[in-house]
Amino acid sequence: MPKRAETGFGYIERGETGREGASFRVRAFHEKPSLNVAKEYLSSGRYFINSGIALFSASTLLDYAESYLPELLGHVRTALSHDSKPILRPAYAACKGVSFDNAVLEGAIDKRCFELKTGWSDLGTMESLREAAMSYPSEVGSLFNAIKEGLPLNHFMT
Known part of the structure; x- marks a missing residue:
C-alpha cells in the first residue's frame, strides 16, 4: 500500500482476493492522478502504486503481443529473421512508440496483482x-x- 499520496505514479485498483489469498484481481489501471484523487486512493485502501513490474510466461507474452501489438511483433520478427545488424535500425525505426502498460497490460485478461513488501x-x-x-x-x-x-x-x- 502507498505510504503517502503520490502523483508521479500510476495506480492499480484492486478487486477481489484470489483463491490462494495472496493475489488480487486488477479492477482497473489509473494513470498518474491529481493530488486530491491520489489522497482518495490512499484513504480507500483499495489501490496499489503501479511499480511497473509484470510477470508473464514467454508464451503468454507472445500471445498478448500477437493480439495487441501485431505490427510491432512483425517488425521484431523481421529483425530476428536476418543475420545482419543493419536490419535492426530500420526495424526499430518502424516501430511506433507505445506504452507497454497501455498496449498490453490494460487489455490483458485475468490480470492479478500482489502487494510487494520489499521496502522498494x-x-x-x-x-x-x-x-x-x-x-x-x-x-x-x-x-x-x-x-x-x-x-x-x-x-x-x-
Whole structure:
C-alpha cells in the first residue's frame, strides 16, 4: 500500500482476493492522478502504486503481443529473421512508440496483482530520498561519501 499520496505514479485498483489469498484481481489501471484523487486512493485502501513490474510466461507474452501489438511483433520478427545488424535500425525505426502498460497490460485478461513488501522506493523525489537516507543512514552516508570522493560504486550494486 502507498505510504503517502503520490502523483508521479500510476495506480492499480484492486478487486477481489484470489483463491490462494495472496493475489488480487486488477479492477482497473489509473494513470498518474491529481493530488486530491491520489489522497482518495490512499484513504480507500483499495489501490496499489503501479511499480511497473509484470510477470508473464514467454508464451503468454507472445500471445498478448500477437493480439495487441501485431505490427510491432512483425517488425521484431523481421529483425530476428536476418543475420545482419543493419536490419535492426530500420526495424526499430518502424516501430511506433507505445506504452507497454497501455498496449498490453490494460487489455490483458485475468490480470492479478500482489502487494510487494520489499521496502522498494522510487528515489525520484527529494522526500523519498530523505526517507531512504533516514531508513539506511550508514549505507546512504557511505554512498554519498563515495560519490563525493569519486570512488567506483560497483561495490554498492550487490
